[in-house]
Amino acid sequence: MPSLTVPQIPHYTPPPRTKEELHWADLAIIDLAKAQDPDPVVRSELARQVAEASKTQGFFYVVNHGWSAAQVERMFDIADVVFSPAVDAEEKKVYTANIKQTGSYQGYKPRQYWHIDNGVQDQVETYSIHRDVTMRQHPQALRPLLPEIGALARHTHFDVLHPVLRLLALGLELPEDSLVKLHGFEAPGASHLRFMKYHPRSPEDELKTKNVWLKGHTDIGTVTVLYSQPVSALQILGKDGTWRWIKHIENAIVINTGDSMEFLSGGFYQPTIHRVVQPPADQQNHTRLGLFYFALADFEVRLVPFEESPMLKRVGITRRFEDKDAPTQEEWGRARTSAYGKTQLKATSEERKVEEEVIGGVIVRHYS
Ligand SMILES: O=C(O)CCC(=O)C(=O)O
């Protein structure tokens, strides 16, 4: 009989939410419980809200995703294990990802791997796990936790990602499962969980990078799922050119769409530029632990727009490349992943606020 108890691990306590009144983004809150409503009118109203949120802010919250705050807290405890002394430096080396060569983050990304600005490297350690948690070996301390990590991957894929994809498909007036079909759990593909731990930096590094911890970017895949946590640092760039902070909502999930969704939707769902900066003063001496699911379409999916969408027929399609030149999700994902934070960027404006690189013929921009 399977054990009913779960392994004992230390409890991770994040700092309390900031007391500072920051310039918060005003994001829509989508009640995911309504996505299961048998009434198609309820679902299409929800889809309208999602499409509106995606088109205006590019980011939105979902609530009522089916797991309790205590269940999600347990997952943050688990995420913290890979960065704790339970895994020593020697063992970390064994599980370090060969990012540049493989175009995959699976395993550890050590601190100081990405270049941020003015010779300053990042201070964020990440551990990425394929949604099939058995695909690779993991550090000893993580092994007893794999059933729970696997459950998190399945919950996020089936109870969060798939409902969101159904709503995004409805927004394009496509059959509800059009995007779900491209995101199989079993199909070959790179959708994965990522744990991220940001460490406070030296005053010199803060100065040299103007407090930017992770440069402004758009995500590579289709949909990014971010379990909300209390350390404020994530900002999104508004159409008015202003950076606004993402506020923590208890047991909510922050959703945004990436480049691959832009390609599939013919520009209907534009990715929003976001970055991570130094937290406000009352949270500055803490580490920041993040729990993410980066979804990409199945490897073989060619990133061409859904021409049959009645919505796209009305509003028109914006292409970044000709259909015949379109990369597959695997090609796009690997090329962007291996280049990220490693390539020589070309400044495009006098203030060096925007830098560019070209990946597979497509211009990718980075904002500091
Ligand atoms: O740490 C965060 O809140 C966001 C990280 C992020 O944007 C990314 O890893 O793509």
Ligand SMILES: [Fe+2]
């Ligand atoms: Fe991102």
